[in-house]
Amino acid sequence: MATSEIAPDVSLVQAYPDAPALRFDNVSVGFEGKDVLENISFEVKRGETRILLGPAGVGKSVLLKLANGLIKPDSGRIYVFGFEITSMREEDLYPLRDCIGMVFQESALFDSLTVRDNVGYRLAEDHLPEDEIDRRVAQALCFVELDHTMDKYPSELSGGMRRRVAIARAIVSRPSLILYDSPTGGLDPITSTTIIELVIKQRDVYKTSSIIVTHRLQDAFMIVSHRFDCNTNKMEPLPPNQTDPQTSFLILHQGRLAFDGSTHDLIHSDDPFLKEYLS
Ligand SMILES: Nc1ncnc2c1ncn2[C@@H]1O[C@H](COP(=O)(O)OP(=O)(O)O)[C@@H](O)[C@H]1O
Numbered sequence: 353m354a355t356s357e358i359a360p361d362v363s364l365v366q367a368y369p370d371a372p373a374l375r376f377d378n379v380s381v382g383f384e385g386k387d388v389l390e391n392i393s394f395e396v397k398r399g400e401t402r403i404l405l406g407p408a409g410v411g412k413s414v415l416l417k418l419a420n421g422l423i424k425p426d427s428g429r430i431y432v433f434g435f436e437i438t439s440m441r442e443e444d445l446y447p448l449r450d451c452i453g454m455v456f457q458e459s460a461l462f463d464s465l466t467v468r469d470n471v472g473y474r475l476a477e478d479h480l481p482e483d484e485i486d487r488r489v490a491q492a493l494c495f496v497e498l499d500h501t502m503d504k505y506p507s508e509l510s511g512g513m514r515r516r517v518a519i520a521r522a523i524v525s526r527p528s529l530i531l532y533d534s535p536t537g538g539l540d541p542i543t544s545t546t547i548i549e550l551v552i553k554q555r556d557v558y559k560t561s562s563i564i565v566t567h568r569l570q571d572a573f574m575i576v577s578h579r580f581d582c583n584t585n586k587m588e589p590l591p592p593n594q595t596d597p598q599t600s601f602l603i604l605h606q607g608r609l610a611f612d613g614s615t616h617d618l619i620h621s622d623d624p625f626l627k628e629y630l631s
């Protein structure tokens with residue numbers, strides 16, 4: 353499969369070519385009177401991968417839902433490919449949301465649909481011709497190495513396979529930004545590695561901008577210390593002391609961004625909270 357065949361759609365995404373893929377400007381949100389995120393500002397540049405770390409309940413999933421326009425902030429602005437989405441009407445958001453792939457926590461597949469129909473769901477909603485849907489679904493499933501499961505139902509698959517189907521569903525629309533919510537959550541370490549390998553492959557083959565939520569430091573450090581080799585079709589470690597320059601960290605702590613920076617700066621931080629968190 354030629355990699356150029358799965359290039360992202362570019363029209364909307366290129367309207368403001370100099371704008372970052374995603375920008376939060378002083379964003380706050382709370383629920384039922386309780387603040388969850390307070391004054392959050394950061395960027396995801398084009399082609400950049402941000403690893404979002406933080407304890408359970410800190411607001412990682414909320415942040416991804418804000419980025420996708422699924423929830424609105426109480427204050428602040430959010431820009432997706434340069435478009436200010438905070439004040440956008442829901443129906444104006446649809447085409448932009450088509451440029452974003454979302455891998456939900458727990459995969460969130462439709463149990464009553466086959467793998468093919470799960471992966472092709474959004475394309476069918478967008479009324480693409482059947483043969484085009486079939487072609488794209490086959491490509492996406494091939495990417496996650498599950499092309500043989502097309503006619504199976506989610507209940508017939510293992511947890512790791514379901515997660516790979518969720519990734520295929522997220523990439524089938526050739527998104528320019530992918531939001532992965534805890535893609536290895538609930539998986540054993542070996543299966544987790546196969547998922548992380550897909551994340552790295554997507555980053556290095558398609559240069560997609562992304563946010564990867566995880567609470568597992570070992571996942572985070574695998575992502576920064578490996579690259580995908582298109583010749584061998586395998587993930588391989590970077591040389592010692594080298595980390596992926598396109599990947600950096602965001603760490604949430606008590607509703608605020610406790611860290612926004614490179615792997616090097618994170619590892620060498622003197623901040624007591626970060627030192628404790630990394631130990
Ligand atoms: N729709 C909602 N209504 C009320 N509270 C919510 C809603 N979504 C998230 N929360 C609360 O926001 C906080 C952050 O949740 P979440 O982003 O899911 O955390 P995590 O970092 O584990 O992904 C939690 O206290 C959660 O209960």
Ligand SMILES: [Mg+2]
Pocket residue numbers: 412413414457533534
């Ligand atoms: Mg979550």
